[in-house]
Amino acid sequence: MTGWRVGWIIDEPENIEEYAKVSRASTACPPRISQYAAIDALNNDSHVEQMRETYEERRDLLVERMDDLDWDFVAPEGAIYAFPEVGQDSWDFCMKMIDKGVAMVPGEPMGPESDEKVRICFGSTTKKEIEKAFDTLEKELN
Structure with a gap:
């Protein structure tokens, strides 16, 4: 999903706040269509x-x-x-x-x-x- 400005991280709870700081600067306001497309992509990996x-x-x-x-x-x-x-x-x-x-x-x-x-x-x-x-x-x- 390169360029879609959506993503996720799985880690220990104590690390999440640090990731959130970076996320606020790098993925602010992702387009709604990208979010819906990401949901669809996660449910269908044929692509x-x-x-x-x-x-x-x-x-x-x-x-x-x-x-x-x-x-x-x-x-x-x-x-x-x-x-x-x-x-x-x-x-x-x-x-x-x-x-x-x-x-x-x-x-x-x-x-x-x-x-x-x-x-x-x-x-x-x-x-x-x-x-x-x-x-x-x-x-x-x-």
Whole structure:
């Protein structure tokens, strides 16, 4: 249910308040339709394997294309994004690429060691869009 802004945690009662603090900041006002869809999804898991395969295909394509650019990265194993090092200031890189139609998130706000990294999400991006984005990246970087 990636991107639906719904979820749950099962833990010991003494830990729940700490999770609630994070939840208030990260899942405020989830859309009602997402909540109803989550209920339906929990009662029918026929979509799970299809979604897993779709994310895996997108991830594999993203990894292949990042390899082609010789970027340093750790292949995602559970997340719907990659965090490659692009070898230049992440803000400058992202601003230059957004002008070319490729949107990424600068890594610098995520920590001092991330100022040359970018976050690339593949959760709702099609394989065709990934191909187009990386064709543009290759053209601009070569």
